[in-house]
Every structure is written in C-alpha cells, then in structure tokens.
Amino acid sequence: MGTPLPASRTGSAMHEMSVAMEIARIAEVKLGSTAPQLVAVAVDVGDDAGVEPSSLEFCLEAVFATPPFVGAKPVILRCAGDVLRVAYLEIDDGSPED
Amino acid sequence: MAVRKIEVRERVMARNNEIASDVRARLVAHGVTAINLVSSPGAGKTTLLEKTLAALGEEMDIAVITGDVQTQNDADRLAAHTSRVVTAVVTGGACHLDALQVLTAMDEIELERTQLLFIENVGNLVCPANWDLGEKEMVVLFAVTEGEDKPLKYPKMFQNARRVVMTKVDLLPHVPFDMDRAVANALSINPKLSVFRVSALTGEGLDSWYDFLRQSARQVTPG
Numbered sequence: 001m002g003t004p005l006p007a008s009r010t011g012s013a014m015h016e017m018s019v020a021m022e023i024a025r026i027a028e029v030k031l032g033s034t035a036p037q038l039v040a041v042a043v044d045v046g047d048d049a050g051v052e053p054s055s056l057e058f059c060l061e062a063v064f065a066t067p068p069f070v071g072a073k074p075v076i077l078r079c080a081g082d083v084l085r086v087a088y089l090e091i092d093d094g095s096p097e098d
Numbered sequence: 099m100a101v102r103k104i105e106v107r108e109r110v111m112a113r114n115n116e117i118a119s120d121v122r123a124r125l126v127a128h129g130v131t132a133i134n135l136v137s138s139p140g141a142g143k144t145t146l147l148e149k150t151l152a153a154l155g156e157e158m159d160i161a162v163i164t165g166d167v168q169t170q171n172d173a174d175r176l177a178a179h180t181s182r183v184v185t186a187v188v189t190g191g192a193c194h195l196d197a198l199q200v201l202t203a204m205d206e207i208e209l210e211r212t213q214l215l216f217i218e219n220v221g222n223l224v225c226p227a228n229w230d231l232g233e234k235e236m237v238v239l240f241a242v243t244e245g246e247d248k249p250l251k252y253p254k255m256f257q258n259a260r261r262v263v264m265t266k267v268d269l270l271p272h273v274p275f276d277m278d279r280a281v282a283n284a285l286s287i288n289p290k291l292s293v294f295r296v297s298a299l300t301g302e303g304l305d306s307w308y309d310f311l312r313q314s315a316r317q318v319t320p321g
Contacts, residue, residue, distance in 0.1 A: 049228070088104060
C-alpha cells in the first residue's frame, strides 16, 4: 500500500466529503509534483453508487478550493450502475494557445 | 490559456479496496475470521456482540473493532464482557468505517491470539455497503421494530451481505411486523442470504448464530 493519508484526509467527514477527498488525492497523484493548474475534474457517478450527486458536487467545490488547488470546477457525469470513478482532469499547462 | 484533458478512469474506491486486500491477506495469514456487522442505528449490534462475547469468549479468542460517529460507549460496553482487545474507532462524523481505519486499529490486536474479529460498523444502511474493510463476510442485522421493506429500500447492503440476523424477535407479539414478508423481501434482493432469527434478550435463536460463528472460525486456517 502507499503512504498513509494525513489525518485531515482519512475520511473524518460525511460520506460525500470523504469521497471528494479521495478524488482530490487521486488528482494530486495524477498531476504529480509539477502541479499544473487544475481547471476541471470530471467524475462518473452511477445511479447505484451510493453517492448523492449534488452533495458530491458541493463537497468537490469545497475540496478543490483549498491548496494546492485553486478552484477547479467539478463535472458530475451521471451514468448507470454503481460506477464511481474519476473520469478525467482538465489542466491549464501554461503553454501558449495554438 | 491551453486547457488539456487528462484521461484518468480511476475508481474512487480503488485505494480503499487495495488496503482492504492487505487487511484480508493479513487476517487470512493469521487464521482470523473477520465479520463486518452492519445495520441501521439501534438494530442491536452491540447487544448481540455483548451476548456473543459472554457466550463464546471462553472457548474462542475474540477481538472487536467498533466504529462510532462519536463516543466510545460501544467499546466500553463490550470491554465489560471480555479481556480481549476492544478497539474503538471514533469516526468524528464519518458515516462508515474504511479499510485504513481497520488496518490502523488492527495494530492493537494480537492477531496470533485471535480467531474471530468482529468489526462493528457505524449504524447506517447506506454508506458502509460501499467500503470493503477486508472482512471475510458482511452480516446485516434487521430488527423487527423496523419496516419489512428495509431490504428493498437499502438493497446494496442486503446484496453485499451473506447473512441477515433478524433481531429483537421477542417483540414480535407486540409489533405489527410480518416476518415472512420481511424475509421474502430480503431474499428477493439476495436469494443466497441465510437468515437467523434471534432475541439477545431471551436468548432465542442465539445457538444457531453461535454455531455459525464456531464453524466460520474453523474454516480459516493459517497460511
């Protein structure tokens, strides 16, 4: 297993908040140390995932408003089944527009 | 600005499930049978455990991890019935236990000296269904003071569980609870469920619950 989560990230919150914090952890790992600016985070949320989409959206807004993030926009993608996964991240890598 | 999309497709529960696999492997290696007890608040998890510890505590080495949103009252109640470790996890608002909390709590338990490990989850029929804790099996408690349609309202919990324990059956003469309908509802969600009918107060039905636990503990052999 990986490094233990810091105390603030061990799920000491309501269900959607602990899900949101885990999503933030996945995003942090994915972005790595270069930490490009995260613009949006999209999450597939199945109807049977046991997660309330609007509540998750609210929690994601709160979590992604705190450093190292600077207000990434949550995108909830409803789908069937019990899917709950980070679909994609949108980043601004600072390179000039094509 | 140049916005770029990175495909991730990573399941949110992936890390919890990974930790749960570690927990499961450690338990199996030590020959420990772990049972995750779930139910609505007040269905009788702690009382059933109190009786179980009192009845089987002599013949089996039983350890308990209890999860509660606040207070360690359940752990205190259970500690009165066993000299074995009872570890309280106060989730501080969280509605379920996760695998990391169980892994951390396991550090306090001498696994070599443990045959049966109960994980008393937070009273909640929604969230605990989504978090694998590394247990051998999930057992859901369903009290006769609840509605017969609980399994239909909270199907995931009944799908994931392998046993359902109908509790407080001593109250059946006093409540308008249709046991047959309740059990039929549970089986309609999960036909493989085996059903216990118990009263922790009168002791009715507890023998078959104890037999199941004895049998379950024997089935895990140290690797």
